[in-house]
Amino acid sequence: MTFKTIDDLDPGQRVLVRLDLNSPVSDDGTVQDNRRFDRHAETVRELAERGDRVVCMAHQGRPGDDDFVSLRQHADILAEHVAADVHFVPDTYGPEAVEAIESLGDGEILLLENVRMCEDELPEADPEAKGDTEFVRTLAPEFDAYVNDAYSAAHREHASLVGFPLVLPSYAGRVMETEYEANTAIASRTFDGQVTMVVGGTKATDVISVMEALDETVDRFLLGGIAGELFLRAAGYPVGEDVEGMDLFDDQWEANADTIREVLDERGDAITLATDLAYEDEDGERAEIDVEEIEEKTQGFLDVGTETVETYAPIIRDSEAVFVKGALGLFEDERFSKGTVGVLEAIAETDCFSVVGGGDTSRAIEMYGLSEEDFSHVSIAGGAYIRALTGEPLPPWKCWRRHIEERGNWRAPRTCERGDAP
């Protein structure tokens, strides 16, 4: 799939840019800075420096949730990353917003209010319906072009994501371009050597769907986290179930047991399971146990063990490409970071093509002082990353495909800089 990028957009235009600035919000309502600001700043800065009038829209939280707040603070954080003023207007497409848009000068940046505060943004609907909302019909005439940089929100069919591409010439921003290219590499390119996928985290249903979809493409799956324990359960070990106060395993087992058994049956030779697990002992220290020695699960297992890491590391070293989805343990607690960090370190030490995805998992890179430079790509996406891995097109891409068919003149995205480019 190819699409137009901002390289194809003539400078000096009125540009509407969709970013994903959805961020953690602390209990006192403070919006936390995070990598999304830094990544999107590249697109915003580039457009502003070319003299475009840059109007950004984004969302924060979901209506009814505590983190559903205004984007006023986001404007200040974005300004720091862009190293330029970012004006803010507490309105999305009403008269105040339109006036702010119309008074913007060349090279200036404006952030509109949280798009999810407009009724037209949600719920999901097809592009025609979303393109016909008052939100889109009011804003579109104010612009010459629409840039979608919100890769990590692009699995949603919301007005700001699928409504505008139908009515404005549309382009991918820098984040969209690099995320698309790296995350679809598993399905779109051929690697000469072994392709390995590290599968962990808490959302077993998601990762199992990835394993099923990549059945043909991945040579070796290395398992950990909740999914790993569920696979151990399917293999006959007395783990992968909830103990008192836990709510991670039983429901997911019920929903996925048949699929896990099937995957294990059909691809067992390609799946490596943990041989030891870590838990918290009576003194609050990390302790490890060989899975063969577990007679009954009496406490939570919070990481894979040392022997498992020692098994996984050489497999990673022998790989041509490694894709990560989900952490191997509760890495936020340093005692249980060994599996996740051990695997990430092994990837960082190789020259293989590597993609680390998942909003939570990729945070481990920053937490434990690893360098993003040592990976081909560290995704800022969760759900959209899964969709890309499973090969399912994201809704905005379907709109772009229509543009390609209807308008032609589309070009391939830039290539990744590290590892062999797709």
Ligand SMILES: Nc1ncnc2c1ncn2[C@@H]1O[C@H](COP(=O)(O)OP(=O)(O)OP(=O)(O)O)[C@@H](O)[C@H]1O
């Ligand atoms: N054994 C375990 N017990 C408890 N938590 C675990 C365990 N193993 C992994 N985790 C947790 O899994 C989380 C990451 O998995 P998650 O399924 O959220 O995946 P992600 O792909 O990083 O994020 P997302 O899909 O939400 O963007 C981490 O926060 C980690 O603490």
Ligand SMILES: O=C(O)[C@H](O)COP(=O)(O)O
């Ligand atoms: O943070 C995210 O994963 C994206 O912004 C999507 O948010 P949503 O799950 O609330 O649609």
